[in-house]
Amino acid sequence: MTSRFVLKRDYYAGGLMLLLGTGAAVMGSGYRFGTLARMGPGFLPVVLGVVLAFLGILIAGTALASSEPDDKRFLPDNPQWFGWLCILGGPVLFIILGTFGGMIPAIFACVFVCALGDKSATLKSSAILAAGVTVFGVLLFHYLLNVPFPLLRGVNL
């Protein structure tokens, strides 16, 4: 019986939905609710928020009721903190360098950093891949598709 109260992933799942639903309902109640015949902008957000919160309770409740053990954890067995950092870091660099530098540095930095996230990647292999993708990306998006994105800001190429 004690295992029933060991934290299962579904408790977190239900809790998250409860939180999101309540949040949506509370925020939605700030908008005019209206009547059924003349619904205000707040009607659906509140209703959906309440439904989502209710579903959250049900999810956690069914996890409590079922005796099946849940041996999976929230974090995977081998968390890839560095890999995740690289995957998220690449696009962040794309935003920063794209805004201030231009297309070429943005593509290169994005692919380079993302590629470093793989276990077997080296600085050299990542740089070669990044250079290749940059050439391809510039040809495709700048010259062929004319995406409005300067190659290098401040330099007229």
Place this chain on the structure above:
Amino acid sequence: MIETALQDLWYGFGVALEPHNLMYCFLGVLVGNLVGVLPGMGPVATISILLPLTFGMPPVPAILMLSGVYYGAQYGGAICSILLNLPCHPPHAVTCLDGFPLTQQGKGGTALGITIVAAFIGASFGITEMIFLAPFLVSVALKFGPAEVCSLMLVGLLAGSTLARGSPLKGIAMTVLGLLIGIVGTDIETGEARFTFGITELYDGVEIIALALGMFGIAEFMNSINNTEAVDMKYAKVGIADMFPSRADLKLAFWPMIRGTFIGSLCALIPGTGPTIASFVSYATEKKISKTPERFGRGAIEGVACPEASTHSSVQGDFIPTMSLGIPGDTVMALLLGALIIHGIVPGPQLISQHADIFWGLIASFWIGNILLVILNVPMIGVWVKLLSIPYRYLYPSALFFVCIGVYAANNDMFQVGETLAIGVAGYVLLRLDFHPAPILLGFVLGPRFEENFRRSLLISRGDLMTFIERPISAFFLSICVLLIVAQIYVWLRKPKFIEEERSIETQLPAAPYSELTG
């Protein structure tokens, strides 16, 4: 009626064979076939990346191309399953069970050949089904008022979230979350900004491309990084000469193909049951009625032919509810519906009459596209097999760049890239909590139209909720909803045998390093 359908089809061929449209159709199936072969890439992410690039095009070639990616990917996905035992595309996961043993026995080429035959038969039937069924559905749907549309959407949303794999409760929760995300932005009727947190960029709502690429791009890469095994290319050697199945093989595969096609076309009509479920159901059926069930799993040619035929017939049939009713059955269809809306086309029963060029051109392009795919796959099989060996560590950084620039190109706005990142992280958290992201997109796309019709129907009935029950068609749809919920509760409480059997097939599958949930 048959005569007008054939006349319209003739007109459709005229549209699809225009050089410009033909070129984009070819481009679509080529890209689709490519991402189908590449492990770890899926049609959802690809269509989202291509979508912004179609903004400058007329709608017809845009839709032809994006649809081509979807059915083209199905041809490529089978190669990956059969030669590498990698179920990287859910609709083809079942094909691994018999396809890979055939490869180990040196009959991989035959399996691929049978797959192409099965694919073509399945697709042809699915397209024919669409030609005749869609206009009929439209003639019914034109009688719908807002109350009926509302109830129908409810059926679509509920079926989409409960019939897919995973816990139905969580599926419904994801649909509701999708509906809530659809609310973000300016309210159409009152102009009030909702859930925008004061961020100006969110006044136009969440960008569909950002949502799709966050959930199916970034979250997906976070899930599979350093999680993939090196691809074993030991058996993956196939030449054109091996591809032609012998007469005996064809004879063995013929009836399974027909049965698979039939099951697939049925599954296409039930909202929420896409190609993945069709392939599982048809494999289970075939195994059950076979005189030699022990051969399944050890390289039975029927075990390849049947699920492949049903997948392809279901993929083509999937377009029926989307194009005729405006109710998408799965993620890809939700995305295509979003593409239609972006191109200024109102989805729904009026689409066929108002945009006959899109509808009939699309159907004609299916035929052309499928023929192109057969041509592409037989002589070029060596190229596709080569592509299989591209390691994931080169693929995902390039894909991430495409995600970034695709989202940027949608509005030329860096904010969207950040939005995609945030959605990606949230998507990964949801993925780890066993939530499947597919229903979110469904709810998101249908949300605004649901709200509009819901408000309108209650305005007409002066706030009387009984309107949904008093109108017979609407009551019919609502009773289907009740039926769906009752069936789910029954399955949860009693765990019937046929569900267990399907689960047991699922457990036999090789573990998939990629969780792309396109099915």
